[in-house]
Amino acid sequence: MxxxxxxxxxVFADTPRRPYIPAVLWGDDDKQIDRDKDPxxxxxxxxxxxxxxxxxxxxxxxxxxxxxxxxSMPSLVRHMLELLDLRTDxxxxxxxxxxxxxxxxxxxxxxxxxxxxxEVDPLVAIQAQESLRGRDLAPTLIVGDGxxxxxxxxxxxxxxxxxxxQRVPYEWVEQVKPGGVIVTPWGTPYNNSGLLRLVVNEDxxxxxxFVGNVAFMWARSQRRRFDTRRFVxxxxxxxxxxxxxxxxxxxxxxxxxxADFAIGLRLPEVEHRRFFGRGDRAExxxxxxxxGASWASIDYKPDADSYEVNESGSRDLWAEIEAAYAAWxxxxxxxxxxxxxxVTRDGQWTWxxxxxxxxxxxxxxxxxxxxx
Ligand SMILES: C[S@@+](CC[C@H](N)C(=O)[O-])C[C@H]1O[C@@H](n2cnc3c(N)ncnc32)[C@H](O)[C@@H]1O
Numbered sequence: 003m004x005x006x007x008x009x010x011x012x013v014f015a016d017t018p019r020r021p022y023i024p025a026v027l028w029g030d031d032d033k034q035i036d037r038d039k040d041p042x043x044x045x046x047x048x049x050x051x052x053x054x055x056x057x058x059x060x061x062x063x064x065x066x067x068x069x070x071x072x073x074s075m076p077s078l079v080r081h082m083l084e085l086l087d088l089r090t091d092x093x094x095x096x097x098x099x100x101x102x103x104x105x106x107x108x109x110x111x112x113x114x115x116x117x118x119x120x121e122v123d124p125l126v127a128i129q130a131q132e133s134l135r136g137r138d139l140a141p142t143l144i145v146g147d148g149x150x151x152x153x154x155x156x157x158x159x160x161x162x163x164x165x166x167x168q169r170v171p172y173e174w175v176e177q178v179k180p181g182g183v184i185v186t187p188w189g190t191p192y193n194n195s196g197l198l199r200l201v202v203n204e205d206x207x208x209x210x211x212f213v214g215n216v217a218f219m220w221a222r223s224q225r226r227r228f229d230t231r232r233f234v235x236x237x238x239x240x241x242x243x244x245x246x247x248x249x250x251x252x253x254x255x256x257x258x259x260x261a262d263f264a265i266g267l268r269l270p271e272v273e274h275r276r277f278f279g280r281g282d283r284a285e286x287x288x289x290x291x292x293x294g295a296s297w298a299s300i301d302y303k304p305d306a307d308s309y310e311v312n313e314s315g316s317r318d319l320w321a322e323i324e325a326a327y328a329a330w331x332x333x334x335x336x337x338x339x340x341x342x343x344x345v346t347r348d349g350q351w352t353w354x355x356x357x358x359x360x361x362x363x364x365x366x367x368x369x370x371x372x373x374x
Contacts, residue, residue, distance in 0.1 A: 004091055004114075005089030005090035005091030005092060005114055005115065006089065006090055007087075007088070007089060007090070008088055008089075008090055008111035008112070008113075010080060010083065010084065010111070013107055013110050013111045014076075014080065014107065016110055017103070017106050017107050017110045019048060019073060019076060019103050020048050020049075021133060022073065022101040022102050022103035022106065022130075022133045023048050023054060023056070023073055023101060023103075024056050024101070024129060025037040025038060025044075027044070027047065027054045027055060027056050028054075028055035028056075028058060028067075028069070029043075029047050029052075029054070029055075030052075032055075032058075032067045035047055051075055051076050051077050052075055053072050053073065053074050053075045053078075054072055054073045055069040055071070055072045056071050056072055056073060056100070056101055056126075057069070057070050057071035057072075057123070057125075057126060058070060060123065060222075061123065061125055061126075069219055070123070070219060071100050071101075071123060071126045071219075072100060072101075072219065073100060073101045073103055074100075074104065074164060074218075078216060079103075079104055079107065081214070082162060082164075082185055082197070083104075083107065083108070083111070083162075085183070085185045085197075085199050085213060086160045086162060086183055086185055087160075087183055088111060088112070088159075088160060089115070089159070090111065090112055090113045090114050090115060091112070091113075091114035091115045092112060092115045092158075092159035092160055093112075093115055093116040093117075093118070093155070093157075093158050093159055093160075094108055094112065094115070094116070094117055094118070094158055094159065094160040094161065094162065095118050095119075095120070095151060095152060095155070095156075095158040095160070095161045095162075095177065095178075096108060096117060096118070096119040096120070096141075096161075096162050096163075096164070097119075097120050097148030097149075097151075097161070097162070097163040097164065097165065097186075097221075098120075098121065098122075098148060098163060098164035098165040098221075099119040099120065099121035099126070099127060099130045099143060100121065100126060100130065100164060101126075101129070101130060101133065102119075102129070102130030102131070102133045102134045103133075104162075104164060105117060105119045105130065105134065105141050105143070106133075106134060106137065106139055106141075108141070108162075109134075109139035109140065109141045110139065115159075116141075116142070116155075117141040117142065118141070118142045118144065118152055118155045118158070119141050119142070119143055119144065120144045120145075120146050120147075120148040120152055121143070121144075121145060121148075122145070122146065122147055122148060122221075122222050123222075124145050127143060127145045130143065131143055142155065147222075147223065148163065148165070148221070149167070149171045149173070149221055149223060149224070150171070150173050151171070151173040151174050151176070151177040152177070153173070153177060156176075156177035156178075157177055157178065157179045157182075158177055158178050158179070158182065159178070159179055159182050160178070160182055160183050160184075160185075161174050161177070161178050161182070161183075161184045161185075161186075162184075162185045162186070163184075163185070163186035163187065163221075164187070164218065165187065165218055165219055165220060165221045165222075166186075166187035166188060166189045166194050166218040166219065166220050166221065166224075167186055167187070167188055167189075167220075167221050167224050168188070168189060168190060168191065168220075168224045168270075169224065169349070169350055170184070170186065170188070170198070170200065170208070170343065170345045170350055172345060172346070172347050172349075174186075174208075174345075175200075175202055175206065175207065175208040175345050176206070178202045178208075179202065180202050180203060180204045181201065181202065182201070182202045183199065183200070183201055183202075184198075184199070184200040184201075184202065184208060184210075185197070185198070185199050185200075186198050186200075187216050187217075187218035188212070188343065189220075189266070190266035190267060190269075190270050191266070191270070191271070191272065191273040191274070192262070192265060192266030192269060192270075192272050192273060192274040192291075193262045193263045193265070193266035193274065194217060194218070194220070195215050195216065195217060195259070195262075195263055195338070196212045196215075196216070196263065196338060197212060197213050197214040197215065197216045198210060198211075198212055198213070198342075198343055199211065199212075199213045200343065200345065206346075206347065207344060207345060207346045208344070208345045209342065209343070209344040209345070209357055210342055210343065211339060211340075211341065211342035212263075212338045212339050212341055212342060212343075213339060214339075215259065215338065243313075243314050243315055243316065244312070244313070244314045245312075245313050245314070246310060246311070246312050246313075247310075247311050247313075248308040248309065248310055248311065249300070249308060249309055249311055249320070249324075250307065250308050250309075251309070251324055252302075252309070253289055253300050253302050253309060254302065255327075256289070256323070256327055257276070259338070260335065260336075260337045260338050261327060261330060261335070263338045263341075264326075264330040264335075264336070264338070264341070265323060265326045265327055265330065267341060267352045267361050267362055268326040268329060268330065268361055268362070269322060269323065269326050270352075270362050271293045271294075272291050272292070272293050272319065272322070272323075273291070273292050273293070274289065274290065274291050274292075275289070275290045276288070276289045276290075277290070285302075285304045286301075286302060286303050286304070287301075287302050288300070288301050288302070289302070291319045291320065291323055292319075293315075293317060293319065295315050295316065295317070296313070296314060296315025296316055296317035296319050297313070297314055297315060297319060298311060298312065298313040298314075298318075298319035298320040298323070299311070299312045299313075300312075300320060333354065336354055336355075340354060340355060341353065341354055341361065342356075342357070344357045
């Protein structure tokens with residue numbers, strides 16, 4: 003290895019984000035910002051250290067307003083690039099080209115190396131290609147499913163994904179050299195907030211810890227079963243099994259960042275959403291849990307002595323949530339970063355403190371697809 007470490011200050015100074023941002027984007031509160039109608043708002047958004055949504059609903063007009071492509075937050079882009087421990091002569095595989103900005107940063111940094119970048123959405127990929135055209139950069143751009151990696155260009159020294167996965171595909175491990183690094187957002191259907199850094203081992207496995215808290219959109223084929231806006235409508239009570247009870251267990255501590263992540267690791271099949279009240283009911287919320295066959299919900303109201311739990315289906319999901327939370331507390335409330343993932347040819351498992359401390363007790367550690 004002859005390459006030196008990239009000087010990220012210089013790479014970022016040489017590669018501003020602005021030329022990669024389309025004229026229409028979505029800022030906070032799903033508000034559309036059109037450069038032609040409000041150039042000042044557009045410039046402010048582009049200059050700020052915030053993520054910019056550049057496509058909603060896979061480019062359809064479904065109106066669900068689910069972000070499906072974006073330019074990530076600049077400080078986070080930098081953090082993820084630094085986690086790769088790149089050398090200037092490395093060959094890297096990037097998954098989720100998006101606007102092409104991070105591809106340009108990589109291509110600028112790798113003066114003696116190469117970038118291969120894959121984008122699943124053909125229209126997004128064309129826009130990135132247009133933005134990268136005419137610059138003195140030569141990444142290889144591929145339209146396809148990044149979950150397969152890109153064997154034709156393998157092996158790679160590094161792999162970075164900018165979409166979240168529930169399961170790390172073994173193809174990624176196979177296509178990265180031993181000693182190489184994989185950085186990817188990672189989540190469960192319950193909680194999507196892990197930033198995972200894996201190192202590929204000589205024995206063909208990869209292992210590593212969570213190194214931070216991020217919120218990336220899901221890889222298209224690993225999206226959750228229920229999308230946010232239809233979640234409640236999709237979990238229709240089964241009159242034969244619907245039951246209501248009350249609990250004195252306050253559901254608020256389950257919302258804490260590390261508890262939320264840890265429960266998701268311990269119940270990897272269960273999806274979860276919270277809906278808050280508005281105005282003077284803003285402290286109220288209903289938390290929903292569902293596995294596709296069973297569901298549970300709990301209603302929180304301030305000053306209540308007990309909280310209503312609704313359940314349907316064969317699983318007592320609320321009891322399972324309480325048990326997972328209790329198990330995590332009994333382990334000393336370990337934070338996200340004390341957990342990690344090991345990936346083998348047969349699937350992945352999650353662990354606490356090291357690969358022998360397996361925590362995902364469910365049947366889900368294989369590479370089963372949830373939904374396309
Ligand atoms: C957060 S955005 C990318 C940000 C981008 N790196 C940038 O700096 O602008 C995630 C991208 O991943 C893409 N994506 C989703 N699933 C994918 C998959 N299976 N393979 C490749 N790209 C995928 C989305 O279409 C989206 O453009």
